[in-house]
Amino acid sequence: MKISQEHQDFLEKMRIELETVKALNLDPQILVDIADDYEKSKEDLFDSAEYIAKKLQRCKHVHSVRWRVKDTSHLIEKIIRKKEAQSEKYEDIDVINYKSKIDDLIGVRAIYLFKQDWLPVHQHILSKWTPKEKVVVYYREGDDLDQYLDKPDCETKKHNDSYRSIHYIVPAGEIHSQTISCEIQTRTIFEEGWSEIDHKVRYPNFSKDPNLKEYLDTFNRLAGSADEMGTFVITLKGIIESELQAKEEMQKHQMKITDLENKIDLLLDKVKDHEELKQAFKELKNTSSTINTEIIGRRVANDPRERRRLAKLAAEQALIRAKNLQP
Numbered sequence: 001m002k003i004s005q006e007h008q009d010f011l012e013k014m015r016i017e018l019e020t021v022k023a024l025n026l027d028p029q030i031l032v033d034i035a036d037d038y039e040k041s042k043e044d045l046f047d048s049a050e051y052i053a054k055k056l057q058r059c060k061h062v063h064s065v066r067w068r069v070k071d072t073s074h075l076i077e078k079i080i081r082k083k084e085a086q087s088e089k090y091e092d093i094d095v096i097n098y099k100s101k102i103d104d105l106i107g108v109r110a111i112y113l114f115k116q117d118w119l120p121v122h123q124h125i126l127s128k129w130t131p132k133e134k135v136v137v138y139y140r141e142g143d144d145l146d147q148y149l150d151k152p153d154c155e156t157k158k159h160n161d162s163y164r165s166i167h168y169i170v171p172a173g174e175i176h177s178q179t180i181s182c183e184i185q186t187r188t189i190f191e192e193g194w195s196e197i198d199h200k201v202r203y204p205n206f207s208k209d210p211n212l213k214e215y216l217d218t219f220n221r222l223a224g225s226a227d228e229m230g231t232f233v234i235t236l237k238g239i240i241e242s243e244l245q246a247k248e249e250m251q252k253h254q255m256k257i258t259d260l261e262n263k264i265d266l267l268l269d270k271v272k273d274h275e276e277l278k279q280a281f282k283e284l285k286n287t288s289s290t291i292n293t294e295i296i297g298r299r300v301a302n303d304p305r306e307r308r309r310l311a312k313l314a315a316e317q318a319l320i321r322a323k324n325l326q327p
Helices: 006-012 018-024 026-058 072-084 113-127 189-202 210-270 273-296 304-324
Strands: 066-069 106-112 134-139 156-160 165-175 178-188
Touching: 006 026, 006 210, 018 072, 026 066, 026 072, 026 106, 026 113, 026 165, 026 178, 072 106, 106 113, 106 189, 113 178, 113 210, 178 189, 189 210
Parallel strands: 106 178, 134 156
Antiparallel strands: 066 106, 134 165, 165 178
């Protein structure tokens, strides 16, 4: 295959080896036409990306959103890679159909703080779009996958480079009568940090360097541990808040009990010969004191619902006694 100087200059600009194109028996003009058309379509792609990003940002569990439109050179490189891998989908790719064949011309990334934030973000995405294929959960060996296993619309895939991310392919409208797609990625802020540093350090020249890989693998494990610590901290915060809420409720009930006790004391002063009532009230006070001691003495990890139940029970008992003693 004879390749013109103009085509050779284009391939060099796109960082494509001339011998690679010859080996694939690929007409360079197809790549030129795709690149020219793609440059003209970028403005529309930017608009679509911004629209999707804004819809994702409306989810309160999303910390931040990033988006990009694929570089023209990266687009051409991807076509070459897929051709080399003999991907059936890319066999007849041309300027007419490339927008509908390549799913990640637009990429949008939703970042959240905690692992458990994934579910509400996932539900938000599914409420806005119908994915074109199953959601892919990429994980590292040893990761906890429990929250994904009961989701029929998700499939888990172990990533050889310990990459963690969840990928959605969603429709993103039409450009020049071609249906386009967007790849939405979701991950924690720690996973995002590792991924960005890994990409910055290793690509494009050091992707196979064993020393860098060893240190970045350690970094990846630390990012996973940081996510686990984040889950622990947010869970602990919830327990502490429940404990404080239970104490506040107990104090309210205790104030009510004290008020009722004072009222009963006044009634008993008026009814001197009701020794049986006095004894019953004494027992009520002792019961109330015991309940309060049990509530205050319990540790944070105990069920706050039990504390509220005991305090409420004491208040109800005091109220009943008071009503029975009304003259």
